[in-house]
Amino acid sequence: MAHGLALDHAAWSSPWRVRSLRDKGILSAGLLLAAVSLPSVPGGCAVAVVSLVLLVGPVGVGWRRLGRIGWVPLVSILIGVATVAVSVAWDGALVVRVTPEGVATAGNLLIRALAATLAMFVLACSTPMVDLLEGLRRAHLPDALVEIAALVYRFTFGLLESAGAIHAAQEARLGYATRRAAMRSASMGVAVLFVRAWERARRLEAGLAGRGYEEGLRTLAPERVRSTGFLVASVAVVAAIGGGALAWEWAR
Numbered sequence: 001m002a003h004g005l006a007l008d009h010a011a012w013s014s015p016w017r018v019r020s021l022r023d024k025g026i027l028s029a030g031l032l033l034a035a036v037s038l039p040s041v042p043g044g045c046a047v048a049v050v051s052l053v054l055l056v057g058p059v060g061v062g063w064r065r066l067g068r069i070g071w072v073p074l075v076s077i078l079i080g081v082a083t084v085a086v087s088v089a090w091d092g093a094l095v096v097r098v099t100p101e102g103v104a105t106a107g108n109l110l111i112r113a114l115a116a117t118l119a120m121f122v123l124a125c126s127t128p129m130v131d132l133l134e135g136l137r138r139a140h141l142p143d144a145l146v147e148i149a150a151l152v153y154r155f156t157f158g159l160l161e162s163a164g165a166i167h168a169a170q171e172a173r174l175g176y177a178t179r180r181a182a183m184r185s186a187s188m189g190v191a192v193l194f195v196r197a198w199e200r201a202r203r204l205e206a207g208l209a210g211r212g213y214e215e216g217l218r219t220l221a222p223e224r225v226r227s228t229g230f231l232v233a234s235v236a237v238v239a240a241i242g243g244g245a246l247a248w249e250w251a252r
Contacts, residue, residue: 005160006068007124015060016126020224021135023231024123030238031119034245040111043245048111050237051118059126069121077113081106129153131224151204155197162196163189 011017016024035047055061061069085106089095133153137146166189170176175185 006065008129010059010061010065010069010125011128013060014126016058017128017131018225019126019230020226021127021131023225023227023234024126025135026231027234027237028119028123030234031122031241032116034238034241035112035115035119038242038245039249040108040115042248043241044108044111044115046241046244047115048118050241051115051122054122055118055125059122061121061125066121066125069125070117073117074114077110077117080113081110084109155201158200159193159197163193166192 031047031051035044038044038047055066056063085098085102087097087099087102089097130150133146133150136149137143170185170189174181176182
């Protein structure tokens, strides 16, 4: 399962899907703010642990699906951390150094990045994209931008389906039997996918124009559960993390 599909499936199947975007947004934003503003130890570590507990517990992601979702950002974080830990210089020849200061900075960056990513996953893994787009519309983001984001989101799944069908047809015809055949099949598949995407976009534009499309396509948004207790608990958790991190710093 691709990273994007796993994230989308997690959001639609989450028990928190029925909760208000406001409630989940405040919790996720609070955890994110704590991750980037508090000391990495223990603040960032606490945010990471709390986010993990929420993801595998109430949000209902599960360890296997979380691994499918998280491996792409994890690889990106590790690459960035490696560039911080290793210093490259030229002193008559190429010199590669790993200093204690660089390792310490890289460790702090790693903790903060992981904590911030997990904090954002709390929202992303419990809120489908349609709810996020509706939230942007309610926040008075221009309809044109919201519609463009919605079209890109919907087009992504159409392109993935077309790419899967093309790949299956090529495999059935032994299009990947050899390295040379695989290169030829891949290039032909990309070309066909581009033509299909262009044609689908043209038909969509013609269909919207025929229906008098001007600014946006409004749809009914389902009611979501708003809970004062959930908000209070969210603020209490973030405050406890912040208070504990500050107390740790003062006690040192």
